[in-house]
Amino acid sequence: MPDRKMFWRIIRRLLTANRGRFLVILLALGAGATITAALLNLQVDAKRRLSSEFRTLGANVVVTPRSATSLSNGTLDESVANRIPKQSEGGTVGVVSFLYVVANASVDQQQKHSQAVVAGISGDPLSSVAPFQETSHTASTHGSSFCEVGTEIARQLQANIPARLVLQVEAVSVSCPVSGVLSFGGSEDNQIFLPDMAAAQRLARLPGRISLIQLSVPGTPQSIARYIDSLAQRIPEADVHGIRQFTEGEARIYNRISGILSATVALVLVLTGLCVMAAMTNVAMERRNDVGLMKAIGGATRRVLRLFLAEAAILGLTGGIIGAAIGILLSMWLGKAVFGIAARPRLIVYPVAVALTIIVAIAGAYPLRRLANIRPAAVFRGEA
Amino acid sequence: MFLRLVADSFSRRPRHKLLTGAALALGMAVATAALSVSLDVGDRLAHEFRSLGANLMVTPHADSLPLEIGGVDYRPVNAGAYLPEADLGKLKTIFWRNNIVGFAPALEAPVDAWTKSSQTYSAPAAEAHATLIGTWASHTVAIPDGSTYISGIEKTNPWWQVDGRWFKDNADECVVGKSFAARSGVKIGNVLNISAAHKNLSLLVTGILSGGGPEDDAIVAPIAIAQEIAGKPGEYRRLYVSALTKPEDDFGRRDPHTLAPADYERWYCTPYISSIALQINQVLPGADVRVIRRVADGEGAVLTRVRTLLWLVTFASLLAAALAVGASSAASVMERRTEIGLMKALGAGSGTVGFLLAAEQLLLALVGGGLGYALGIFLARLIGQRIFGAVPEFSFFVLAVIVGLAAIVTLLGSAIPLRRASRYEPAPILRGE
Numbered sequence: 001m002p003d004r005k006m007f008w009r010i011i012r013r014l015l016t017a018n019r020g021r022f023l024v025i026l027l028a029l030g031a032g033a034t035i036t037a038a039l040l041n042l043q044v045d046a047k048r049r050l051s052s053e054f055r056t057l058g059a060n061v062v063v064t065p066r067s068a069t070s071l072s073n074g075t076l077d078e079s080v081a082n083r084i085p086k087q088s089e090g091g092t093v094g095v096v097s098f099l100y101v102v103a104n105a106s107v108d109q110q111q112k113h114s115q116a117v118v119a120g121i122s123g124d125p126l127s128s129v130a131p132f133q134e135t136s137h138t139a140s141t142h143g144s145s146f147c148e149v150g151t152e153i154a155r156q157l158q159a160n161i162p163a164r165l166v167l168q169v170e171a172v173s174v175s176c177p178v179s180g181v182l183s184f185g186g187s188e189d190n191q192i193f194l195p196d197m198a199a200a201q202r203l204a205r206l207p208g209r210i211s212l213i214q215l216s217v218p219g220t221p222q223s224i225a226r227y228i229d230s231l232a233q234r235i236p237e238a239d240v241h242g243i244r245q246f247t248e249g250e251a252r253i254y255n256r257i258s259g260i261l262s263a264t265v266a267l268v269l270v271l272t273g274l275c276v277m278a279a280m281t282n283v284a285m286e287r288r289n290d291v292g293l294m295k296a297i298g299g300a301t302r303r304v305l306r307l308f309l310a311e312a313a314i315l316g317l318t319g320g321i322i323g324a325a326i327g328i329l330l331s332m333w334l335g336k337a338v339f340g341i342a343a344r345p346r347l348i349v350y351p352v353a354v355a356l357t358i359i360v361a362i363a364g365a366y367p368l369r370r371l372a373n374i375r376p377a378a379v380f381r382g383e384a
Numbered sequence: 385m386f387l388r389l390v391a392d393s394f395s396r397r398p399r400h401k402l403l404t405g406a407a408l409a410l411g412m413a414v415a416t417a418a419l420s421v422s423l424d425v426g427d428r429l430a431h432e433f434r435s436l437g438a439n440l441m442v443t444p445h446a447d448s449l450p451l452e453i454g455g456v457d458y459r460p461v462n463a464g465a466y467l468p469e470a471d472l473g474k475l476k477t478i479f480w481r482n483n484i485v486g487f488a489p490a491l492e493a494p495v496d497a498w499t500k501s502s503q504t505y506s507a508p509a510a511e512a513h514a515t516l517i518g519t520w521a522s523h524t525v526a527i528p529d530g531s532t533y534i535s536g537i538e539k540t541n542p543w544w545q546v547d548g549r550w551f552k553d554n555a556d557e558c559v560v561g562k563s564f565a566a567r568s569g570v571k572i573g574n575v576l577n578i579s580a581a582h583k584n585l586s587l588l589v590t591g592i593l594s595g596g597g598p599e600d601d602a603i604v605a606p607i608a609i610a611q612e613i614a615g616k617p618g619e620y621r622r623l624y625v626s627a628l629t630k631p632e633d634d635f636g637r638r639d640p641h642t643l644a645p646a647d648y649e650r651w652y653c654t655p656y657i658s659s660i661a662l663q664i665n666q667v668l669p670g671a672d673v674r675v676i677r678r679v680a681d682g683e684g685a686v687l688t689r690v691r692t693l694l695w696l697v698t699f700a701s702l703l704a705a706a707l708a709v710g711a712s713s714a715a716s717v718m719e720r721r722t723e724i725g726l727m728k729a730l731g732a733g734s735g736t737v738g739f740l741l742a743a744e745q746l747l748l749a750l751v752g753g754g755l756g757y758a759l760g761i762f763l764a765r766l767i768g769q770r771i772f773g774a775v776p777e778f779s780f781f782v783l784a785v786i787v788g789l790a791a792i793v794t795l796l797g798s799a800i801p802l803r804r805a806s807r808y809e810p811a812p813i814l815r816g817e
Contacts, residue, residue: 028707028711032704035700035703038700039697042693046693050689053689054686056682057436057679058678100453102451102453114449115451116449116451117451130678131677131678131682153449156449184678185675185677186674186676186678187450187453190450190451241596243596244595245436245437245543245595245597248543249436249543253429253435253686256428259770259771260421260694260767264694267414267701268414268418268697268701268704270410271414271705271708272704274407274704275411275704275707275711278711334696338693339689
């Protein structure tokens with residue numbers, strides 16, 4: 001079909017006739033697509049990252065015995081912890097079991113002693129559910145029977161590294177070297193943490209039992225609520241509830257932040273659209289003479305327009321594909337700069353960014369519509 | 385003559401000027417909105433983070449080791465030290481007093497409780513070993529400088545929800561935790577009888593409290609009642625303080641004792657959580673002020689991230705605005721080749737032509753930038769209202785940046801075509817080549 005062949009030939013000529021101009025337009029379109037892709041990718045990723053960033057707040061869900069009137073009585077079987085799914089929609093769940101027992105604590109070869117709360121812990125590291133600052137610690141935690149103490153305990157008993165703590169309940173006693181002094185700023189400062197759960201259970205005389213389980217569940221407010229519901233069904237014998245202080249506060253803050261992110265990203269996208277449109281308008285205006293000539297030698301207005309829209313689409317496609325690829329790389333780098341982890345590329349972002357660029361490029365050629373009214377004679381006379 | 389040329393150029397092609405001006409205004413509006421929102425967002429988010437509650441806890445320094453499990457202290461009432469409630473007004477006299485958004489003291493006492501109905505029916509006659517938490521619901525604190533300040537648990541623990549209403553500060557009223565209420569069958573409007581070692585009291589239940597913590601199992605009453613039961617008039621055992629802070633950076637984490645005097649001054653006058661803790665310690669002698677790490681550190685981590693992210697996005701928006709405006713002003717100069725050719729043919733030098741066009745562009749930038757600023761502020765208010773329920777504060781900084789950016793970008797955008805225009809030979813242009 002000679003007609004089509006001619007069509008593409010003209011397009012090729014249009015694109016290659018002025019290499020410098022072609023590059024400038026491609027640059028503008030590419031820059032627009034880059035910013036679009038980078039921001040879209042970063043935004044999708046940032047919301048996910050933020051919800052995991054909230055886990056620096058520690059536990060947001062607790063599992064307690066159903067019958068308990070307060071946390072001091074009633075226990076759970078320790079196997080309950082194994083039935084908790086370690087994966088939620090938002091990522092890995094931190095699970096730590098606690099067993100509380102009041103014991104008489106003293107430092108080896110010293111007179112000082114005091115009643116103190118001993119928390120046997122098992123599961124993930126303590127920091128995943130109860131963030132703390134370590135005021136001092138030792139690297140040599142060989143063997144399993146060491147313990148960490150809160151700052152208050154350390155102050156009152158002078159139980160600093162490498163003192164040896166002796167914990168005693170009636171005839172049972174456990175001794176362990178202090179491997180770290182931890183500052184929480186809460187009641188945990190008054191507790192002794194014993195990672196050897198079996199020893200704590202011996203002290204409490206509750207073999208195989210635990211007081212409660214703390215969970216740190218990442219994810220959006222909705223996915224945390226779903227996780228709590230499914231966990232409650234899975235463990236009917238226990239009471240599963242969110243720690244309102246954190247679930248509610250987090251939900252509020254998360255919604256604000258994601259709102260502000262969406263708003264600014266939308267603003268920037270409007271701007272990039274504007275930018276690309278300005279560049280394309282430029283191209284359209286320069287085409288006046290070409291249009292005039294084509295019409296003078298008998299080109300129908302529709303065919304001439306189609307020619308220029310095709311040019312715009314090709315420019316948009318090329319600029320979009322190159323720009324989106326650069327944009328995704330850029331967002332990975334930005335993700336690393338902001339969150340310390342490269343943003344994961346989302347495949348959906350790529351076609352969206354390219355499509356947006358093409359649409360904007362064609363919309364930018366909108367002033368071509370006015371070219372339909374051009375009277376060739378006027379153009380050639382130099383009137384405009 | 386110069387002014388006439390400029391005026392003529394505007395009146396002869398109003399549509400063209402309007403288009404360029406509109407592109408400029410739109411670009412600048414978006415940039416203004418992004419900039420003012422991200423300038424404001426730090427403060428707003430810091431306020432939002434206060435919905436996580438207190439970030440500082442004050443306890444007596446000489447206290448014996450609390451035997452606290454799940455928020456309930458198992459020590460006898462007479463063990464341990466207390467702090468005087470009368471001192472609390474001093475909290476609003478520290479350097480960062482305006483950053484303290486709320487504080488509430490707490491005193492716990494073990495009590496036995498029962499209601500009339502539970503006594504009559506066979507159900508457990510008494511809820512033995514309940515905990516009564518004495519605190520402020522909404523208390524007017526006298527500040528040493530003569531003013532007053534209203535604070536209480538509603539501000540430090542905003543997630544506590546009360547069905548009904550909070551107790552009045554000096555009445556024999558209380559609210560009960562929802563688990564406690566469910567267990568003992570207490571309803572709003574009932575009278576709850578409390579007995580401790582040497583006291584018997586009747587409290588009117590005004591609300592059911594749900595907080596998701598140990599308070600759900602407790603009775604919460606005015607602190608005076610807890611003091612009466614514990615026999616510790618005017619004293620409290622724990623104080624929660626909620627303060628607006630700046631996330632700790634490396635400087636904020638340094639030990640203040642090792643700082644040089646000038647650095648210490650800077651540290652003291654920055655609202656880091658640790659410097660506010662130090663200032664509170666200075667007005668409350670005998671107290672230990674501790675940073676609640678999980679709240680303070682979590683807040684710092686999230687705030688820092690969000691700020692960096694928003695600045696990046698704002699920077700991108702400024703860049704995009706600059707590109708859009710630059711491109712459209714370049715276009716508007718390129719369109720006027722014929723006119724430039726004519727002026728040169730009539731004997732105008734490249735300098736004069738450039739000056740004329742630059743003046744036109746600057747005028748456009750000023751008008752467009754101003755309009756864009758107004759539009760952008762409107763947009764920012766809209767966003768602020770929707771997301772935070774509060775409008776961003778007005779800032780001269782934004783105005784200066786926007787008008788400056790508009791001027792620089794239009795000039796730069798037109799500089800490149802102008803340079804080319806100055807090399808034009810008038811004859812070929814006028815011939816239409």
